[in-house]
Amino acid sequence: MRLANLSFRYARRAPWVLHDVDLDLPPGTIAEVTGRNGAGKSTLLRLLAGTARPTRGSITARPPVVGYAPEIFPVAQPFTVTAYLSHMAAVRGIPATTIGPWAERLGMTSLLDVPLGDLSKGSAHKVGLAQALLAPPGLLILDEPFSGLDEQTRAELPALVDEVAAAGGIVVVSDHQNGLAGHPGVTHLTLENGTAHASGATRPATSGQSIIEILVDTGDAEAVTQKLQAEGYDARLQGEAP
Numbered sequence: 001m002r003l004a005n006l007s008f009r010y011a012r013r014a015p016w017v018l019h020d021v022d023l024d025l026p027p028g029t030i031a032e033v034t035g036r037n038g039a040g041k042s043t044l045l046r047l048l049a050g051t052a053r054p055t056r057g058s059i060t061a062r063p064p065v066v067g068y069a070p071e072i073f074p075v076a077q078p079f080t081v082t083a084y085l086s087h088m089a090a091v092r093g094i095p096a097t098t099i100g101p102w103a104e105r106l107g108m109t110s111l112l113d114v115p116l117g118d119l120s121k122g123s124a125h126k127v128g129l130a131q132a133l134l135a136p137p138g139l140l141i142l143d144e145p146f147s148g149l150d151e152q153t154r155a156e157l158p159a160l161v162d163e164v165a166a167a168g169g170i171v172v173v174s175d176h177q178n179g180l181a182g183h184p185g186v187t188h189l190t191l192e193n194g195t196a197h198a199s200g201a202t203r204p205a206t207s208g209q210s211i212i213e214i215l216v217d218t219g220d221a222e223a224v225t226q227k228l229q230a231e232g233y234d235a236r237l238q239g240e241a242p
């Protein structure tokens, strides 16, 4: 998935929230978006999910199945949890039998018959997570997923993120709570003054390391180095080839 010169503002004369963001998110990426309050994290996530459209620039190669758990799950809907999730499963063309295992894993089996409007904040958050995960997502977007979650479900999230990435999915998480701190393989995207700075993922420890040499055109060298760094490789730009 690629973001090219992506800029966004909420209204014609409103200030730009994001400008000229360029990002490559290859399959298997786990990206954690950080930035100050109001930096544009939720806005970027909505753009990635496709619920908002870029004012300028483009997003290409978005995977077809997108799971998006917004920061606040909209509980003002006249359904029980089961009725809501069954409806979401039907929309996604998958059987309602997928609900049980997710309810179990997210510690919400006791909530299945509860009307959405009666859920606590943390419980509503779990329903938001469940609907995003029902169909295996090629792109999973989690806006502040650790917020308000009980310890048991918090502990489950990193493994869940890894599973989606291991299956080739892209995971983008905004995370004030540092729930993925120290998690291997995470690319850090910092939003500052409307632009995104990527810094390398820490790849999981391996049994050994090798040095490879890559010969590229001088004009491409910087970009290729940054791309490898963003994927977590220890890539360094060296002098021109003889």
Ligand SMILES: Nc1ncnc2c1ncn2[C@@H]1O[C@H](COP(=O)(O)OP(=O)(O)OP(=O)(O)O)[C@@H](O)[C@H]1O
Binding pocket: 010, 017, 035, 036, 037, 038, 039, 040, 041, 042, 043, 044
């Ligand atoms: N629906 C909207 N209409 C107009 N402006 C908005 C809207 N949503 C967000 N904004 C503005 O866009 C900017 C970025 O907001 P956004 O919610 O994306 O930031 P954030 O980094 O997620 O913040 P936080 O850490 O507080 O959740 C802010 O200045 C905000 O006021």
